[in-house]
Amino acid sequence: MLATLDTLTALALGLIQGLTEFLPVSSSGHIAMGARIFGLRDAPLALSVVLHAGTLLATVWVLRADLATLARDTWSQRKDLTMWRASDSGRLILAVVVATIPTGIIGLSMKDHVERFSHDQQVVAVCLMGSAVMVMLTRLGRGEEQVPSLRQAFFIGVMQGIAVLPGLTRSGSTIAIAMLLGISGAAAFRFSFLLSLPAITGAVLLELGDPAELLGLGWPALLGGVVAFVSGYASLVLMRGLVHRGNLFLFAIYLVPVSILFFFW
Numbered sequence: 001m002l003a004t005l006d007t008l009t010a011l012a013l014g015l016i017q018g019l020t021e022f023l024p025v026s027s028s029g030h031i032a033m034g035a036r037i038f039g040l041r042d043a044p045l046a047l048s049v050v051l052h053a054g055t056l057l058a059t060v061w062v063l064r065a066d067l068a069t070l071a072r073d074t075w076s077q078r079k080d081l082t083m084w085r086a087s088d089s090g091r092l093i094l095a096v097v098v099a100t101i102p103t104g105i106i107g108l109s110m111k112d113h114v115e116r117f118s119h120d121q122q123v124v125a126v127c128l129m130g131s132a133v134m135v136m137l138t139r140l141g142r143g144e145e146q147v148p149s150l151r152q153a154f155f156i157g158v159m160q161g162i163a164v165l166p167g168l169t170r171s172g173s174t175i176a177i178a179m180l181l182g183i184s185g186a187a188a189f190r191f192s193f194l195l196s197l198p199a200i201t202g203a204v205l206l207e208l209g210d211p212a213e214l215l216g217l218g219w220p221a222l223l224g225g226v227v228a229f230v231s232g233y234a235s236l237v238l239m240r241g242l243v244h245r246g247n248l249f250l251f252a253i254y255l256v257p258v259s260i261l262f263f264f265w
Helices: 007-022 027-037 045-062 064-076 081-086 088-109 111-117 121-140 150-162 170-180 185-207 211-217 219-245 248-264
Strands: none
Touching: 007 045, 007 219, 045 064, 045 185, 045 219, 064 088, 064 185, 081 088, 088 111, 088 150, 088 185, 111 121, 121 170, 121 248, 150 170, 150 185, 170 185, 170 248, 185 219, 219 248
């Protein structure tokens, strides 16, 4: 398996990971397709860790201003928890914590089923069509709230948990449900990707097995991680602009034909 991982394969998978991790087209299905195109029946698990680490760093970099504000406000109000809980930063952090709980429960309970579904082409196709529906639903969201309530956060977390299904977009689903619940597009984007940080970190830790496997992948995997970071950063910037302009629904133009092709191919 590892012998087949040449530089071109790792770079291509890094590019696919970076673009599809954040754009609402489902990274899991596209990574599986890319692995097969380049002759890997299954991408090495250690490579998945490296690629996810690249997109995790891209998320941190894009959200660095928000993360710095959250950290600064939390530190300055550390002695007055009541004031911190009432502040925007405190409410936002609590919302992320609340949303992460159902995500973790659903994700862990569905882990074995997801593995099986990922090899069922028609299941992936149906989920891709579900992704198309979710991005279309963003057209209905016209909210103005900037920070989700704990109730709203819970439902967004449930949606993120369900989005572990292969072919169902995490970013598109969480942004769509947030906007339908009355949150503005810009705030939905911010919350969706703040919420992705513990989810992606958890995925990396769960996939991280023997560290020797990471070393065995060599330079190609490291280059793939760098490409995942760069392409992930670019896709996040693109995604933010599309959400702010209300054009996320345009991805349905891609998702609908791809889901139909998957289903019948």
